[in-house]
Amino acid sequence: MEQPGLPDSAKAFLPGDRFDEAATARATVDGHGTVTGWSEGARRLLGYSPAEVVGKPATRLLDQDVPAELVRGIDVLPRWSGTVALRHRDGHRVEARVLAHHRLEADADPGWFLVSPLDGEAAGLWDESLGVWAFEQTPCAIGVHDIRLRRRRANRVAEGATSLPEREWRGLRVPELAPHPSSDRLERAMARTLETGEPQYMEAYGRVPGESREHAWSQQTFPVRDPNGVVRGVGVTAHDITEQYWARKRLQTLNDASVRIGSTLDVVRTAAELAAVTVPEFADLVAVSLLPDLDGAEATGPPGEAPGPPPGCPVRLRLVAHKPAISGPPEAAFALGDVVSYSGDSATAECLATGRAVLRAPYDASLLGNALLEAEVRALGVHSAMAVPLRARGATLGVAVLVRHRTPDLFDQDDLLLAAEISARAAVAIDNARRYTRERDTAATLQRTLLPQRLPRAAAMDVASRYLPAGGPGGAGGDWFDVIPLSSARVALVVGDVVGHGVQASATMGRLRTAVRTLADVDLAPDELLTHLDDLVVRLSAEADGTTPDDQAAELAGGFGSTCLYAVYDPVSRVCTLASAGHPGPAVIRPDGTVDILELPVGPPLGVGDLPFEATSVTLPEGSVIALYTDGLIETPDHDLAKGFTRLRTSLAQPAADLDDLCDRLLGALPPAERHTDDIALLTARTRVLGRVATWDLPGDPAIVAKARKLVVAQLGAWGLDEDSFVAELLVSELVTNAIRHAAPPIRLRLIHERHLTCEVSDGSSTAPHLRRARANDEGGRGLLLVARLSRGWGTRHSRSGKTIWAETTLSCTVPGT
16 A cells, blocks of 8 residues: 655555665674575675575685684674675675674574665765654654753644744743743753753643643753854753653552551541542542441441442432542532432442442533532532442442542543542451451440449448550450459459450450459459469360360460459458469559559469469558559550559559549550550559457357357447347357367357448368258258358358358448448
8 A cells, every 4th residue: 555645766665675675785694603694685785695605604705804803802792883895706895884783692593693784875865854854743842942041943742832833932931931830940951951061851740731631741951062062052852751640640649549548447537548549639529438337336237248229229328538629619518427318320329239430521410319419519610520339348338439620631441440449449448447346346345244334332442443445456455353342341353454355355354254253252362263263264275166275266265365463352450462363563552652563473374374373461551542453554565664663653652532533643644645555454442441340269168159149249239239139149159059069179250340240250170061951850950051041141261270151141220430
């Protein structure tokens, strides 16, 4: 096919011989110097046919001697050029310009490829018209400026870049042609070229006057020299790199999305990050909406399994993020948190139903499906929009709508693909945040139900507590505390820390708290209680999921590695006995204001097994405050315990109106960055001393029972409890009788009067009594049954010297001051 406008002299080369192959002499020589190829152009140059040359030494074609050292020097070069004297077939000498390429490819023979132009004289003639045409018709914008940086000449592309003919701008400077910051930068680069004689490179981006689309330009300045090398002006070339620029912008936006979206596990924050990434670099306004039941903690049903609406059906979405490129009127039609309805034929409904992105360019506001939003879109002058689904794990969670009204370019398919990629990444982050929120709320709810809802009132001490759940990615953890009333007006204080966070940690905390309460009912000493608790954790870890304690998940499920501090305070003796399983010691504020951190023998964390726990006793003056806590109160993110203990001492040393004020001060002293890094359980108690206590040592003689009854009646009369003496007299009679008959001395009787009356009988035997059903003809065996019927509670506790049987009865009246 002939091309229009092509001269007749060139048509002879079309289409089979477009390049006039015979106009170049070509030959190939292998590594041994043997000719392996010979073209028609080579035959025209030297007269040899291929049959006469191929396979022969190349040196036969030379009309000169080549020194061996020259050959060795050339052999290591990748290329050589120069004039060579050759011998024609008829014997005359031929001077030829030769360009030799050393073939160094791995799969090629390490020889030479030689070429020589046959029409060299003609090729050296310059057609001035060809140069002028090339200058005018190149797709690269070219401008030539004098040494005053005034434009003197430019080609057609440069004219198009300014939308002005040459006669309008000749003699002007670049900033005068196009007032723009990039024009000033270009002129400074031109001046730099004049000063140094070196080319300068820069990129510029902006809209060409008269065009709606913005362009990116790659600009380079270079010196224009005369034949003597003197700089006479500056040339500027500019290549339109708009497509490459937008490709880089899309990649940058995608990279920003990877870094900035999903920085937190918060649904609303993640949606806002999606909007912030795309505005204003990519879109002029973004609105992110989620299905109403999938926008956070209110989500229902299994995470990630929300179906999209049927095609053509109206949809309702909750607006969770809205970001315009500029603030000001018109105001948004809806506020964040509002539920917006869209008609079934809207782009939003189509996007939700199909799960595919929808592009509307140009955009018609009537396709929005909501009258208020249509008015907003028309006021803005939106010309293109995209609705992109937020899909994660096979479910559509919502829609991101991106619009342009300030940026003149319409959205295209490349923009749609980018928006879909960004939205897909954001959807995964939103779904992760939603799943986390659900688990965190579940764990927090579970933990609230497992912690004490109300601390019991105890005569032994006043108590106050605080629990602060972690606010980090782990969510609520397993920190816990408890106050357990014990026999004889004593009270147990417990604080523990379960390894891990989430539902599993909360459930494990509940199991440990229940176990501690059960063991406390047996009235075990603190070190014995921790030993039994440790054995329980070992068994639970081994039984979890049928695995062994070596399995980490099983260990955590059983509470392996958790810590616990158990303390028992006796308001009669003022002695507090404590034992620790890997837990930090409590702090004590004495009545004079001094603060001590009790140094306890710290046993191993729970679940290690076969290692002993040791109890420590300390006598506390009346009015002392003891503070038990978990490590979240003292450990900083850098694990600086010394800093944490110093802060704890300082806070405790300051006077406090009451225990609640003290708890609030301890938590308020935490730096803001550390308040939510770990769970914090805090339990404070102010000790009291009971004054209404009576104790008698009794001999092991049955006759002493009557005397014991008289002692009790007399003591209750002194306390003003005459109405309760009958029941107390019966309880003491049965308890002392049992001790004399079935136990060993020494025998001690004690009465404790607080809100209730406690009768205790201690003896030197470790044998525990048991209730049994006596037959009709049995003479005994009804004593403990009578005790159980008359008291509100009874039990046995063991000590190293024997046991104590106690019975507690409700008083019929309250004596002032008790």
